[in-house]
Structures are given as structure tokens and as C-alpha cells.
Amino acid sequence: MQGVQPINSGLQIKGYNPYEQATFSRGQVAPPSTVQPAQPGAPVAKPNQGGFRAFGTDTYQSYQSAHGSPNEYTTNIQAHNLTYRLLEGNLNIKVPYANLDLIDRTPENPLHLEGLDFNLHMKQAQLRVSDVDLTLTADYFLKSNPKLPVKDMRVSFEPNNGVKVEGKISKFGIRLPFEVNGTVQATATGELRYDLGKVKVVGLPVNGLMKTFGLSIDSLLKLRDPEKGYYTQGNSVMVNISKITEKPGIRGILQGARTHIGDLELTFADSPEAAAQARETANTKEPNYLQLSGGHFYYDGYFIKDGKVRMEDKTPSTPLQMEKDGETIMNLRKGYVGVTDPRFAGMIAGKLGPDSSLKNPQTQLNAKAAELKGNMYGFIPLKLDLQFDKTDKGDLMFTPRNPKAFGFIPLPEGFVGKQVQKMVEGGVPYGNGVSIPDLGDTYLGKLSHVSHQPGFLILKADNEP
Known part of the structure; x- marks a missing residue:
């Protein structure tokens, strides 16, 4: 069999930048523009200089170093027992096991998993089609x-x-x-x-x-x-x-x-030995999962850097269907995560639930806190800030600040804190605030960093749960 060959440089296609309007449209992907193939022999754009610079308000900042090693713009995927549909849904591919590298075509920006702005290297994969x-x-x-x-x-x-x-x-x-x-x-x-x-x-x-x-x-x-x-x-x-x-x-x-x-x-594999290992791994009994590691990528409302994220199946008796909404539980094992405004809004709505006394909740991520608005008991306009931090055990928590009724009447923070503690599904009282070990179907590792930026909530997990 052939040995693995380098990814064809002619495939380094400059696609549209899905992040160019991310901070202005609250995380919504910008519409695609015309894709222009790179000229043969043209140098691939170098990643921007700098360490961790997350989620600026004017442009989305890259994390990459001055020259950028391949590891910095390569995201590895390992998968076990999932399915994915191709060719307008006609071809359903079963994946008993896969070990893939996604090489970012636009390393100056985060890799876009849903925008397909990457090349794919099947290091090991067993695929089935009926x-x-x-x-x-x-x-x-x-x-x-x-x-x-x-x-x-x-x-x-x-x-x-x-x-x-x-x-x-x-x-x-x-x-x-x-x-x-x-x-x-x-x-x-x-x-x-x-x-x-x-x-x-x-x-x-x-x-x-x-x-x-x-x-x-x-x-x-x-x-x-x-x-x-x-x-x-x-x-x-x-x-x-x-x-x-x-x-x-x-x-x-x-x-x-x-x-x-x-x-x-x-x-598929780089060598016969790797193929034999892929067959053996495909036959092992493991939970259905998709795990993404390393690089800097965007997926489903999250920006993730140097992370390990594991998508686990809610219905383990059947293969994990990647194109089906609500099929997975997301576990942040380690790394930086930037939660976008739309994703955060969905999380808060999910934590409050339909039976909450705060109706019609609306959120906005600001520089120092998340603004929450709604109608208390359905008719009293309420506005407050949610100041996020971590507990001494590394769980995510927030404290209500500056609560006001009708937009101008100050309310006691302690009283409002007690009310909010009752509203949050799965929340644990922590001081005047609430500890939340999970955000809906997103489970967090032990956090070492929590901060706010306009349009983003920044989290960093250091230890795998």
C-alpha cells in the first residue's frame, strides 16, 4: 500500500471568513462570498501573532503564534459508532471508528466545522455503507x-x-x-x-x-x-x-x-498496520462519541482553543446521528471556550425553564457581566446583571448584581439572589449567587478561568472531569 502523502497545497482554498461579522451579529455566521482558489505555489496565510487573545469587539482575534506549527491549526477528531449523511442526504455513512485530522485552510481564523473550511486527513477510519x-x-x-x-x-x-x-x-x-x-x-x-x-x-x-x-x-x-x-x-x-x-x-x-x-x-489508513489497528478499535465496546482535540475551531455557538471536547450520545442504543439536533451531550474536558451570545441565550432560557417566575428572558453578554431582562411573574419588568465566576471547586457560578424593577427602582441584591436561586434548574446556592455545574446539555470541566467580553463568556477548563 502507499504511504501517506502531504496534503496537496493546491487544496489550500481560501474560503469565506465565517467570523468576519461574528461579533457584530452576535455570533451569527456571515453569508458566504465567492470562494477563490489559491494560486499554485502561493504561500498559505500565516497565523496572526500573539498568545491567548479572545473575542475582540472589532475583529475576532486569532490565538496562533507568529509562524504557527501544524498542531496549532489542526484539530483531531476521534469517533466511535456514529452516522453521517452525504450527497444531499442520499448516502448514509456509518462510522464504527475514525481518527481524522482537520487542517484549517484559513489558519488566520478559527476553523469552521460547519463551514467546511478545512482539509481532511483520514489517518484511520472504518466506514460502512448499506x-x-x-x-x-x-x-x-x-x-x-x-x-x-x-x-x-x-x-x-x-x-x-x-x-x-x-x-x-x-x-x-x-x-x-x-x-x-x-x-x-x-x-x-x-x-x-x-x-x-x-x-x-x-x-x-x-x-x-x-x-x-x-x-x-x-x-x-x-x-x-x-x-x-x-x-x-x-x-x-x-x-x-x-x-x-x-x-x-x-x-x-x-x-x-x-x-x-x-x-x-x-x-482507510496511512499504513496496513494502522488499518489493522482501526479494525480492532472499531470492534471494541465503547459508548458512542465524537471527540475533538486541539487547534482552534468554531462549532455550534462555541469558539474552542487548545481544547478537548467530547460529544456523547443521548441514545446509546443506536448510532450517534451527527445531523440530528439534540442528539448529543457536550463535555468540555479542557481548553478555552468562548460562548457566543446566541448560545448563551439558549443556555439561560434552558436553565430557567418554562415554569420560571421570570418570563420572556432576554440576555446580552457585556464587558463585565451578562445582562438579563424579563418580566417577573409575567408583568413586572426586571433587569439585572449576572456576574459570572468560578466556585472554589471550579464550578461555574454567577451572582445577580444591580437588580432594578421597571428599569429604575433598585431592588435588594440579597432578596433577588434568593429568588434567582429558586429559578435556576439544577442550580446550587453559592453565597448570594448560584453554582451551575452544567449549561443545559453542556457539561464543564473544572474551571480555572471565567471572564466576560462583549458578546462572549470566556471559560477555561484545566482538568478533565
């Missing part, structure tokens, strides 16, 4: 390429690397039903190869007839451009997965392919 999902994908592909002679394709995976393909092929203006039984394997060059076995057309065996008339898969399908990533070679169909995934910036070397009833299993 024949049902592959049939849907084949139908999608054939409909987008109407000139191809094959229609109504159906794929079935069988034991011992067997693959049956059924469909209709147009010849001389007539659509003829066919059935092909063959085998699939990974080649020494990292391609996926499908070798033709028994062939039936209109229910009749035609292997001998094809040989008599000099017909082959190559002469029928006429896929003869390897640069497209798929091509025919005699009675074999070759799929160069690395070529197909090169344009979106995905690097993976196919090390193995095998079938089970209804499933095709593909193993």
Missing part, C-alpha cells in the same frame, strides 16, 4: 448523468466480497434488464476494484456471448478517463476514492474492502 443507501446514491448519480446507458440500478452486498448489481442498459434503443454478480476488493494502489462475474441479460446467461462478440464492461460503459476517479478496465470497474475526494480536500488511502450481508466495509 446496499440500500448505495442504491439511492447510484440513482442520484445516474439521474445527474443522463447520457450514461445504465438506468434503474440496484446494488446488493453479499458475503465473501460478493456484489450483485441489477438494472437496465440501453442498447440499440432498447432497455434490457441485466443482472451482474461480481466481487469487490481493494487494490495495492488504494483503488476499489469491482470484477465482473456471471452476467445475465433478460434472464439469460451472456458471458459466453459477450466473449464471442468481444463485449466487456469497458466497451459497454465506456468510462475511460481515470482522472474522473472512476473508469473501466476490461471486465472491471475501478473507483479511485482518493481522486474523487481530492477536490473537496479529503485525503484517505484505501487499505481494505469487504462485504457483509447488506453492507460494504471500507478501511
Whole structure:
């Protein structure tokens, strides 16, 4: 098998900056502009100078050092037993195990997991796809390429690397039903190869007839451009997965392919030894999770630097569905986290709950505190500051400050503090404030730093829980 190759510098595409309006739009992602590919040989932008400088109000500051080692703009992902949908939802990929590196294309800004501004290196990965999902994908592909002679394709995976393909092929203006039984394997060059076995057309065996008339898969399908990533070679169909995934910036070397009833299993790794380790890890019994480590990235309302964040499944009896909202619990194991205004607003609403005496809560993260507004008992306008800090045990806490009714009538902080303590779901009284060990579905490690910036709440965890 091939050894791992460096990420193609030509794939370092300068995409839109999803953070250029983050502080002005309260964390909402800016709309994409036209993506301009980098010129061949052009230097990749260097990360900005400086250490930890979080969440400025004029521009979003990068944390990177003057020159930036690859570790500073690489985020590692390890995953166990999850699923993800691709190609407009037609292809559902099962991931028993994956060890991936995301290399930021725009290291002067945080990596955007949802904006896909990164290249992906599959260091180790075992992926599975069902024949049902592959049939849907084949139908999608054939409909987008109407000139191809094959229609109504159906794929079935069988034991011992067997693959049956059924469909209709147009010849001389007539659509003829066919059935092909063959085998699939990974080649020494990292391609996926499908070798033709028994062939039936209109229910009749035609292997001998094809040989008599000099017909082959190559002469029928006429896929003869390897640069497209798929091509025919005699009675074999070759799929160069690395070529197909090169344009979106995905690097993976196919090390193995095998079938089970209804499933095709593909193993990617930098070496045969790494592939064997991936297969062993995929078969271990572990909770469903997705773990992100290192680098500097944005995900779902959080900016995270030098962190370890573990997404755990709320429904462990089924694979973790990454595209499904509300499926995960987020554990901050270590590192810096900047909580954006929209994410913070959702957290506070969740902690107060629908039965809270404070109705219609609204929040805004300011330089020294978080402003909270609402209607006490539904009709008394109340405004107060929530000053966040950490307890002596490292839990997140806040203290109500400067409470006012109707915008100008001062209220006793002690009295309001007691009322707030009753409102916060899962809160623990701490002085005049409330200790909150979790923020909804976000669980925090032991915090060593808590501070405010306009538009952000800054947290730092040093010890994994």
C-alpha cells in the first residue's frame, strides 16, 4: 500500500471568513462570498501573532503564534459508532471508528466545522455503507448523468466480497434488464476494484456471448478517463476514492474492502498496520462519541482553543446521528471556550425553564457581566446583571448584581439572589449567587478561568472531569 502523502497545497482554498461579522451579529455566521482558489505555489496565510487573545469587539482575534506549527491549526477528531449523511442526504455513512485530522485552510481564523473550511486527513477510519443507501446514491448519480446507458440500478452486498448489481442498459434503443454478480476488493494502489462475474441479460446467461462478440464492461460503459476517479478496465470497474475526494480536500488511502450481508466495509489508513489497528478499535465496546482535540475551531455557538471536547450520545442504543439536533451531550474536558451570545441565550432560557417566575428572558453578554431582562411573574419588568465566576471547586457560578424593577427602582441584591436561586434548574446556592455545574446539555470541566467580553463568556477548563 502507499504511504501517506502531504496534503496537496493546491487544496489550500481560501474560503469565506465565517467570523468576519461574528461579533457584530452576535455570533451569527456571515453569508458566504465567492470562494477563490489559491494560486499554485502561493504561500498559505500565516497565523496572526500573539498568545491567548479572545473575542475582540472589532475583529475576532486569532490565538496562533507568529509562524504557527501544524498542531496549532489542526484539530483531531476521534469517533466511535456514529452516522453521517452525504450527497444531499442520499448516502448514509456509518462510522464504527475514525481518527481524522482537520487542517484549517484559513489558519488566520478559527476553523469552521460547519463551514467546511478545512482539509481532511483520514489517518484511520472504518466506514460502512448499506446496499440500500448505495442504491439511492447510484440513482442520484445516474439521474445527474443522463447520457450514461445504465438506468434503474440496484446494488446488493453479499458475503465473501460478493456484489450483485441489477438494472437496465440501453442498447440499440432498447432497455434490457441485466443482472451482474461480481466481487469487490481493494487494490495495492488504494483503488476499489469491482470484477465482473456471471452476467445475465433478460434472464439469460451472456458471458459466453459477450466473449464471442468481444463485449466487456469497458466497451459497454465506456468510462475511460481515470482522472474522473472512476473508469473501466476490461471486465472491471475501478473507483479511485482518493481522486474523487481530492477536490473537496479529503485525503484517505484505501487499505481494505469487504462485504457483509447488506453492507460494504471500507478501511482507510496511512499504513496496513494502522488499518489493522482501526479494525480492532472499531470492534471494541465503547459508548458512542465524537471527540475533538486541539487547534482552534468554531462549532455550534462555541469558539474552542487548545481544547478537548467530547460529544456523547443521548441514545446509546443506536448510532450517534451527527445531523440530528439534540442528539448529543457536550463535555468540555479542557481548553478555552468562548460562548457566543446566541448560545448563551439558549443556555439561560434552558436553565430557567418554562415554569420560571421570570418570563420572556432576554440576555446580552457585556464587558463585565451578562445582562438579563424579563418580566417577573409575567408583568413586572426586571433587569439585572449576572456576574459570572468560578466556585472554589471550579464550578461555574454567577451572582445577580444591580437588580432594578421597571428599569429604575433598585431592588435588594440579597432578596433577588434568593429568588434567582429558586429559578435556576439544577442550580446550587453559592453565597448570594448560584453554582451551575452544567449549561443545559453542556457539561464543564473544572474551571480555572471565567471572564466576560462583549458578546462572549470566556471559560477555561484545566482538568478533565
